Amino acid sequence: MILDITPLRKYRDYRLLYTGQLVSLFGSMVTTVAVPVQVYNLTQSSLMVGLLGTVQLVPLFIFALLGGAYADSMDRRRLLVISEILLALGSAALMINALIAHPSVILIFVVTAAMSALNGFHRPALDALTPRLVERQDLRAVAALGSLRFSISSIVGPALGGFLIWKLGMASTYAIDVVSFVVSLIALASIRSMPEKEKSKASLGSIAEGMRYAISRPELIGTYLVDMIAMTFAMPMALFPAMAEGWGGPVAVGWLYSAMPIGALLATLFSGWTSKIDRHGVYVVIGAATWGVAIIGLGLSHSLTAALVFLAIAGAGDNISVIFRSAIWNETIPSELRGRLSGVEMISYLSGPMLGNTRAGWVASISSNGFSIVSGGIICLAGVLVCIPLLPKFWKYHRVA
Numbered sequence: 001m002i003l004d005i006t007p008l009r010k011y012r013d014y015r016l017l018y019t020g021q022l023v024s025l026f027g028s029m030v031t032t033v034a035v036p037v038q039v040y041n042l043t044q045s046s047l048m049v050g051l052l053g054t055v056q057l058v059p060l061f062i063f064a065l066l067g068g069a070y071a072d073s074m075d076r077r078r079l080l081v082i083s084e085i086l087l088a089l090g091s092a093a094l095m096i097n098a099l100i101a102h103p104s105v106i107l108i109f110v111v112t113a114a115m116s117a118l119n120g121f122h123r124p125a126l127d128a129l130t131p132r133l134v135e136r137q138d139l140r141a142v143a144a145l146g147s148l149r150f151s152i153s154s155i156v157g158p159a160l161g162g163f164l165i166w167k168l169g170m171a172s173t174y175a176i177d178v179v180s181f182v183v184s185l186i187a188l189a190s191i192r193s194m195p196e197k198e199k200s201k202a203s204l205g206s207i208a209e210g211m212r213y214a215i216s217r218p219e220l221i222g223t224y225l226v227d228m229i230a231m232t233f234a235m236p237m238a239l240f241p242a243m244a245e246g247w248g249g250p251v252a253v254g255w256l257y258s259a260m261p262i263g264a265l266l267a268t269l270f271s272g273w274t275s276k277i278d279r280h281g282v283y284v285v286i287g288a289a290t291w292g293v294a295i296i297g298l299g300l301s302h303s304l305t306a307a308l309v310f311l312a313i314a315g316a317g318d319n320i321s322v323i324f325r326s327a328i329w330n331e332t333i334p335s336e337l338r339g340r341l342s343g344v345e346m347i348s349y350l351s352g353p354m355l356g357n358t359r360a361g362w363v364a365s366i367s368s369n370g371f372s373i374v375s376g377g378i379i380c381l382a383g384v385l386v387c388i389p390l391l392p393k394f395w396k397y398h399r400v401a
Helices: 006-010 012-043 046-071 076-099 105-133 136-167 170-190 204-216 218-234 237-244 250-269 272-276 280-299 304-332 335-366 369-390
Strands: none
Touching (some): 006 012, 006 136, 012 076, 012 250, 046 105, 046 335, 076 105, 105 136, 136 170, 136 250, 136 272, 136 304, 218 304, 218 369, 272 304, 335 369
């Protein structure tokens, strides 16, 4: 039942990659809190916080597909290094902006949009590189470890981010992210050179090839659709700064951002049972439905404690969905298509939360935080359940032996 850490013991290069990305993700999560809090402080508008997702969405759509094609056509480690250098410069720009007397909201939107574009190259390269560092039988353990990395970073990063904002200000918070990228770059430089066996020239044709493969696999379509529905209609994070005003300000914001990852971490630590499950599609749906129910509970909460409990349950449900979605991706996608399919997956994985935050901010602006969250949770639950009859092959999917 306990987490399998065999890949970390067994593979040196995977251990280096994992450690570097853990530190980098930690810094990015600090910035994840700082950006919406700074925008809310400057504008006093949840709608403006939600619009951050909309601004990041367009470059994500464009560059995730392009980044996936490049991840299949060039050295994936080199692409990671270039991406992280540029992302570090983006965090440095946010730090400098925070130091001036009157920080620019427009600059925050521009820089975060540019960083979203860069993530379109970073994420596919990382996802395509990772399976090449381990053997096939360890892929599910790698999926759980990836979830653990995200959970730890998402817990400590936002909590520290809220504390740093309160004690030291925005500039120090962004500086943490810059330093984290330096550590990750050192780890990447230490990985042994690994020439790619499969190469395909980055082009519109190669992107179309990846799209055709994704469309041809109903089990992949199911993972994309369920996640999009859950995140688009039930993502509450844009409302955290406003919700926290009555519960303790910046420190409460940090806890709200950390609560879901705490639930995800607990689910990950006891994820050993997932290796015995054959019906992956079923558990993707169960995890997403749990998320929807917990978000309804969040919208009905009247205290910080209750909100944190429901967010933790939501995080646990989402984590179960993530583990089984990752297993389906790793078991069904050929190595030569991993970069391009990672780009497709990235669009589904990240566009949902971006659209969801915009929806949450807009609905809250014309009604209330509670109505925005509860209505989204209800729509999420209904939409996820509808996927069962719509995608029977996804629902019946069994793991590959």
